[in-house]
Amino acid sequence: MDPRPVGVFDSGLGGLTAVHELRRILPSENIIYFGDTSRVPYGGRSAEILLQYARQDVRFLRSFDIKAVLVACGTVSTTALPALQQESDLPVLGVVEPACRRAAVRTKNKRVGLIATAASVRSGAYERTLRRLDPEITVVGKACPLFVPLVENGRFRRGDTVIETVAREYLEPMKDLGLDTLILGCTHYPLLTEIIGEIMGPEVELINVGQESAWELKRTLQSLDLLAPEGSGGVDLYASDQPEDFALQAGRFLQQQLQGTVHGVDIHRY
Amino acid sequence: MDPRPVGVFDSGLGGLTAVHELRRILPSENIIYFGDTSRVPYGGRSAEILLQYARQDVRFLRSFDIKAVLVACGTVSTTALPALQQESDLPVLGVVEPACRRAAVRTKNKRVGLIATAASVRSGAYERTLRRLDPEITVVGKACPLFVPLVENGRFRRGDTVIETVAREYLEPMKDLGLDTLILGCTHYPLLTEIIGEIMGPEVELINVGQESAWELKRTLQSLDLLAPEGSGGVDLYASDQPEDFALQAGRFLQQQLQGTVHGVDIHRY
Numbered sequence: 264m265d266p267r268p269v270g271v272f273d274s275g276l277g278g279l280t281a282v283h284e285l286r287r288i289l290p291s292e293n294i295i296y297f298g299d300t301s302r303v304p305y306g307g308r309s310a311e312i313l314l315q316y317a318r319q320d321v322r323f324l325r326s327f328d329i330k331a332v333l334v335a336c337g338t339v340s341t342t343a344l345p346a347l348q349q350e351s352d353l354p355v356l357g358v359v360e361p362a363c364r365r366a367a368v369r370t371k372n373k374r375v376g377l378i379a380t381a382a383s384v385r386s387g388a389y390e391r392t393l394r395r396l397d398p399e400i401t402v403v404g405k406a407c408p409l410f411v412p413l414v415e416n417g418r419f420r421r422g423d424t425v426i427e428t429v430a431r432e433y434l435e436p437m438k439d440l441g442l443d444t445l446i447l448g449c450t451h452y453p454l455l456t457e458i459i460g461e462i463m464g465p466e467v468e469l470i471n472v473g474q475e476s477a478w479e480l481k482r483t484l485q486s487l488d489l490l491a492p493e494g495s496g497g498v499d500l501y502a503s504d505q506p507e508d509f510a511l512q513a514g515r516f517l518q519q520q521l522q523g524t525v526h527g528v529d530i531h532r533y
Numbered sequence: 534m535d536p537r538p539v540g541v542f543d544s545g546l547g548g549l550t551a552v553h554e555l556r557r558i559l560p561s562e563n564i565i566y567f568g569d570t571s572r573v574p575y576g577g578r579s580a581e582i583l584l585q586y587a588r589q590d591v592r593f594l595r596s597f598d599i600k601a602v603l604v605a606c607g608t609v610s611t612t613a614l615p616a617l618q619q620e621s622d623l624p625v626l627g628v629v630e631p632a633c634r635r636a637a638v639r640t641k642n643k644r645v646g647l648i649a650t651a652a653s654v655r656s657g658a659y660e661r662t663l664r665r666l667d668p669e670i671t672v673v674g675k676a677c678p679l680f681v682p683l684v685e686n687g688r689f690r691r692g693d694t695v696i697e698t699v700a701r702e703y704l705e706p707m708k709d710l711g712l713d714t715l716i717l718g719c720t721h722y723p724l725l726t727e728i729i730g731e732i733m734g735p736e737v738e739l740i741n742v743g744q745e746s747a748w749e750l751k752r753t754l755q756s757l758d759l760l761a762p763e764g765s766g767g768v769d770l771y772a773s774d775q776p777e778d779f780a781l782q783a784g785r786f787l788q789q790q791l792q793g794t795v796h797g798v799d800i801h802r803y
Contacts, residue, residue, distance in 0.1 A: 300578075301582045432695075504578050504581075
């Protein structure tokens with residue numbers, strides 16, 4: 264048993280979809296969440312810049328006495344995770360491995376799609392992991408660079424011509440490939456589940472990377488005897504710019520009303 | 534006469550539309566351009582963060598022996614310019630004052646529209662400047678937060694449903710207000726001139742802030758006897774992330790083929 268909090272970070276609001284799953288799956292855990300709103304979005308940046316930002320994000324989280332780090336950002340998970348793990352004496356989990364394990368179990372025809380940011384698709388991390396798990400799996404990746412800016416601007420509702428046009432443009436070419444499983448490789452994308460599901464059809468199973476990483480965190484904490492004692496955990500939110508705006512939008516990603524305030528952080532000091 | 538270069542910066546590619554005008558209006562000048570691609574876009578960030586980023590951008594430009602700074606970023610011009618000017622012994626010009634002077638001269642019915650980033654509209658800088666120039670002018674501002682991400686993702690062509698839908702959504706409500714002048718308050722927007730002009734109609738004059746600031750720079754250099762000796766000036770480009778991608782896209786903003794390479798800069802060191 265270990266009552267210390269878990270640190271979670273993302274470029275902005277998206278990682279809160281993983282926090283929603285963590286609250287459901289690990290209700291006793293305390294969570295410290297950091298959204299790097301002063302530098303969002305991450306998805307178009309280089310691996311070098313992403314590692315630099317991710318290191319600062321981890322240093323900030325480690326200014327608290329945390330017991331583990333969940334990288335709730337698809338882009339950082341695909342580009343910087345091995346370095347972060349090597350540098351840390353704490354468990355550092357990303358979203359790629361758990362999502363790939365789930366996809367490998369669920370796919371029947373071994374044709375798995377991946378939608379993610381440009382940096383994530385370019386990294387090849389999902390393909391490498393899936394092929395390691397099952398060399399027979401074919402992976403088709405598609406970068407969706409406008410999804411994060413659109414979601415962060417509140418454009419994720421059905422009936423919104425802009426997000427629906429962009430989603431059709433990205434996804435229609437994937438429809439003829441006979442995929443039966445599609446990894447939503449970015450924690451912003453669960454807000455687009457309905458729109459993506461409608462385009463891809465009911466025969467394609469969508470994998471929520473935040474949800475899979477929450478289950479993985481539970482297994483990891485269990486195996487290391489680091490689970491929190493039973494009780495009601497909570498979430499403390501930090502953002503590196505405009506914490507008030509972050510607070511206004513956080514509820515939609517957490518799927519519950521925000522308790523308390525969002526604290527500001529000068530991430531450039533870390 | 535002064536052969537030293539002029540420093541120009543923006544969050545990303547947009548400021549190159551101002552460089553295009555500078556090359557036309559001041560062909561003998563040498564220009565050092567910095568695009569802060571490691572932190573683009575600026576338009577949704579707070580005034581505090583913007584000042585912090587702008588100070589680093591200026592410090593980088595001043596690592597060269599420059600004679601003046603042009604802030605070719607609407608967002609920084611509206612939120613951080615007075616501080617940058619106060620801290621500098623060099624002339625530091627923004628895009629707001631010259632654009633407002635042009636609009637005040639051109640408007641006949643004293644109804645001026647402004648489209649810009651959220652941070653620029655929130656700042657009230659264009660309204661304050663226009664009212665100072667002519668208290669009878671009515672200003673209607675509209676934030677267009679998706680224009681920069683769309684333009685930076687190459688979505689600015691006529692016939693592109695996404696940019697046309699977003700543009701109509703932002704601009705249709707401005708059409709019934711009887712404006713005769715519209716300030717495009719962001720240096721990314723000249724790439725949208727055709728789309729914006731088609732929606733607003735031929736009776737609305739569009740003001741290109743980059744172009745007006747280039748004329749203002751010429752007047753300033755002239756008055757301080759800082760113009761370069763006659764000759765053919767050039768442009769050196771720097772970017773804080775993915776200089777190769779920047780090079781691929783720069784030509785479209787400069788309206789000419791790129792000469793030479795784009796150099797990488799670690800802006801976090803400045």
